[in-house]
Amino acid sequence: MTTGVTAPQGFRAAGITAGLKPSQTPDMALIVSEPAAIAAGVFTTSVTRAACVDYNLEVLSTHQPVGAILCNAGQANACTGAQGWQNAVTCANWVSAALGSDDRVLVASTGVIGKQLDMPKMEIGIQGAIAALSEQGGEAAARAIMTTDLIPKVHTVSAEIQGQIVTVGGMAKGSGMIHPNMATMLAFITTDAAVELEAWRSLLRRAADASFNQITVDGDTSTNDMVLALANGATGVMVPPAQLEAMVTEVCVALAKAIARDGEGATCLVTIKVSGTEDATDARQIARTIAGSALVKSAVFGRDPNWGRIAAAAGRAGVSFEPQSLGIHLGPFELMRMGTPLTFDRTAASDYLRGTEVEIHVSVGSGMGQGIAWGCDLSYDYVRINAEYTT
Secondary structure, three states: OOOHHHOOOOEEEEEEOOOOOOOOOOOEEEEEEEEEEEEEEEEOOOOOOOHHHHHHHHHHHOOOOEEEEEEEEEEOOOOOHHHHHHHHHHHHHHHHHHHOOOOEEEEEEEEEOOOOOOHHHHHHHHHHHHHHOEOOOHHHHHHHOOOOOOOOEEEEEEEEEOOEEEEEEEEEEOOOOOOOOOOOOEEEEEEOOEOOHHHHHHHHHHHHHOOHHHEOOOOOOOOOOEEEEEEOOOOOOEOOHHHHHHHHHHHHHHHHHHHHHOOOOOOOEEEEEEEEEOOHHHHHHHHHHHHHOHHHHHHHHOOOOOHHHHHHHHHOOOOOOOHHHOEEEEOOEEEEEOOEEOOOOHHHHHHHOOOOEEEEEEEOOOOOEEEEEEEEOOOHHHHHHHHHOOO
16 A cells, blocks of 8 residues: 555655664665655754754755655764764765666664764665565655654645646654754655745745644754655646645644654643734744643643643743733633633543643634644653663
8 A cells, every 4th residue: 555655656665674773673764756856855953963964955955856765763873973974975875876876865864863873784774675665665664764653654645636646645753852943853755746846845844834843742852853855746747836835734734743642651642722923923932832831741641721831831932912811721621711710620621631632722812823733741651761762
């Protein structure tokens, strides 16, 4: 079954075990596009960014066609100096040579920071990944980029345009160190639509801002965060940019929510909706601040309908609003109206917090701005997982 990155025409993928992780679970993914694709990327803003980030930025600056994306799990190739850079270049060259192609290759890594790539295993693994390439390889590739993730994350959207089916597919990984600012958060998007390069790059940025940049698990931004997107035009259909952006955004939002839901130790997905600001930027900022509040996350885990923590987080988001305009809903329960706390059924509200999905709606005025962010609760298991995992 074609799913995720291999759902669009012209894409094959593979996920194999190269022996890069002590667990001996799948740890190398390869995505190949035929024909070669135009490429876009959104990357971490961390100063201590990984070699693969710098390498990809250089590749994208050339505007050359991209034929493949290689991703390894196990070593992040971050804080690895000049050798790390050379290793990234070498891996890309190995893929190009093995495919017999002059098209550029993008690379991504996730895993332990400060560890050099195991190059002998990388070289052998690349050969194995190429041999395993398949149009049905989307889910295997998604599994191969997992670290502390519990589930693979894939999503596909299709639409009939000009009499043809056009598809956008994607896969992502992320469970901890999630607070992207373009976690470890990696996402790969593919489409068989035809699109102009600059339009592709600008719509990916907007899609990322509305999705991956609106999730938080623990407030930590990774050295390796990136979203890479390939459009190979295999259908020959030039999709209207607004329609293609809507499809890409739908895929990105689904993957972002899957990352938040799969947060390390999480028991529920928390959706924060904010309205009444002057613009969407302000609303998103408030939503993301609430989603990232350790006190709000702890209250959700403790099944405590503590509206005070929500109000405090909204107030420190850096967005000006009148306190007497503040309203808060926890699912169906109205906790505050016009800055005044209300009487509500605390037992029922606590029971609501036991669900696998929790929604908090905050209103701060009468403006037209709306925003949404996604996060998860903060459990004891988060501390246990990260106390035991070397980063």
